Amino acid sequence: MTTLRTDPNSGQPVFRFAPSPTGMLHIGHAYSALLNQKLARETDGRLLLRIEDTDTTRCRPEYEQAILEDLDWLGITFDEPPLRQSDHFPTYGNAADTLREKGLLYPCFASRSQITEAVAEIEASEREWPRDPDGSPHYPGIWRGAPKAEVEERIAAGEPHAWRIDMARALEGLSESDLAFEEYPDETATRTAAQFRDPSVWGDFVIVRKDSPASFHLAGVVDESLQGITDVVRGQDLAQATALHRLLQHHLGLEPPRYRHHRLITGTDGVKLSKSRGSLGLSALREAGHAANDIKARLGFIG
């Protein structure tokens, strides 16, 4: 039996499934939810649901409804009512204030095309410019260290802006052990190992979006703590983002949960599934006559 950290309030490990209502759930999400359910059951833990709807431009209530129906169909039940992130924007605002007060965030007024242009200019002079793990170029620092008066004037005039982390400053004086966390080496491992992932691979990443009072990263980190999550079990596509999350936890004084990044279920053509790829959507499979147990068996949770 593994040694598991427990939620001090309940004495049990606490897992979560945290979908974003930007589309329909597919078989990859089913795998993640079923794995969390299995681990919660095996450890006598609890399972919570979090609806990650901070992206107000892409999230829709009808997708949230569909997610709830799909999870119900799969027989996944949760131990508390869902936490909807859009109900907690002030909490994320407070966390952003803490980071601002520490001088770790700066406002950025640049548009996407201005950023693209600045990167193209750097690359035209034959300098290679770093990409983050998702393939986007690092922010070229346009507004880092901008004159205070100009920044204040623009903010006072209501000019839309994001808040970026000043990565160099956020890492100042930190050692790898300050950012260490426990991670299960793979999805079946029963023991964690100390892990360090380097957040600087993300550059000056957006922490508070222009069009939303938080980002997925900031809200998620705050909510792991708010929900007392002891075990974050999610896809490998988020393994690198954990570096950024651990850095935010450090600066917000939050205890890191343990992490487990599971394999990604791919479509028959080996392509990572996305919500827009309809064919392996759970509701489409259900409508095509598949039973929930067929899906569970196909994913290795039965038989």
Ligand code: GLU
């Ligand atoms: N909301 C994210 C997604 O749907 C998952 C976030 C997480 O598990 O930490 O991809």
